[in-house]
Amino acid sequence: MKERIAVVGLGYVGLPVAVALAERCGSVVGFDIAASRIAALRAGHDATREIDSARLTSCGLEVSDDPAVLEEAGTIIVTVPTPITAERRPDLTPLQRACETIGPRLSRGALVVFESTVFPGVTEEICGPWLAQHSGLVQGRDFALGYSPERINPGDTVHRLETITKIIAADSPAALARMREVYGAIVDAGLHEAPSIKVAEAAKVIENTQRDLNIALMNEIALIFDRMGIATRDVLAAAGTKWNFLPFTPGLVGGHCIGVDPFYLTAAAEKLGYRPEVILAGRRINDSMGQQVAQKLVKLLIGQGVSPCSARVGVMGLTFKQDVPDIRNSKVPDILAELAEYGITALVGDPLADPEEAAREYGIALSPPQDMVELDALVLAVNHAAYLADPADLIARVREGGVLVDVKSALGRASLPEELVYWSL
Secondary structure (H helix, E strand, O other), X not given: OOOOEEEXXXXXXXXXXXXXXXXHHOOEEEEXXXXXXXXXHHOOOOOOOOOOHHHHHHOOOEEEOOHHHHOOOOEEEEOOOOOEOOOOOEOOHHHHXXXXXXXXXXXXXXXEEXXXXXXXXXXXXXXXXXXXXXXOOOEOOOEEEEEOOOOOOOOOOOOOHXXXXXXXXEOOHHHHHHHHHHHHOOOOOOEEEOOOHHHHHHHHHHHHHHHHHHHHHHHHHHHHHHHHOOOHHHHHHHHOOOOOOOOOOOOOOOOOOOOOHHHHHHHHHHHOOOOOOHHHHHHHHHHOHHHHHHHXXXXXXXXXXXXXXHOOEEEEOOOOOXXXXXXXXXXXXXXXXXXXXXXXXXXEEOOOOOHXXXXXXXXXXXXXXXXXXXXXXXXXXXXOHHHHOOHHHHHHOEEEEEEEEEOOOOOOHHHOOOOOEEEEO
């Protein structure tokens, strides 16, 4: 492939795409506005842990925080985040800024492909006009649009960019053919050609909405079974013996996808005069789970004769998911905030989270392992492999007769001392 390709945004999504393209397609540049990120990548370090140092330094990828590198690109792939506002509305600011950066440097005849999760219509009706405004070019004549939703699963070593079927869609047959050539070179699992960009956008936004709702169902039944005195883990093990029972489990739902994407769909629906009931109900349940965990912990402490105000509580894990360093939209701070309502200032530890980022984003000072001792209660909030490798170490941190809250049922009651008060979702 002779044309130069640029990838805008070098996070969890963009970096694997850029590296794969550099390895298989030749002339590729990755652009990111964060100078610190570019410096780290040039030094062979990926803070997301998605690309190892050896691959990063040998792939031939050029990286830069100078937008001038976009000027010669025939294809530009945009992988910036699409968060939500404090009011839980879609925040297209990163996309707008990306278009403002690309526009003045957009070459006539270029193809701009978006991978960011959006509601149907954003690529053609919002991003396209932004690009036209800042480039002076005509959408559909002077430049083409495409959409290929990202399906990156952080920390997953099996389901990778190369092994996941890639959806592609474009605003013309010619543009789709170009996308077929670009993505066909790096995705071994094959391509699915959606009939329109809107269909591809809709497919992406419902993927995580479906998962969100299934987890919400598990969370709700976990709350019900807790009141019945039944272990949800045991119920799911029994129900899972049926061939068509789906293997979802309860837990905290954070991160930059599952806890965010449904709001893009619901916002679009509400603009059309339809208020989604099921989707929003699932969001309410999942967003309440941090509070539910904290309230249960307080009750267990009181049951053991420990005053919450004087309780020494440790929380293990801050990232949104096990074995990844990303703390964006983590729901562990929800636990901490609810505990604070009862006068509990919990110690928080995480071997993967960046202490500076934790302090900046949440005002949390991460505690070293040696401080997590003589605890009245320990919350295993994120089941990092480092924690599960030595359960005895976790148990030893809790005083005799103390409480262990195992949010994801990673340990199980049978493996723990009888005198330890144990609870899980």
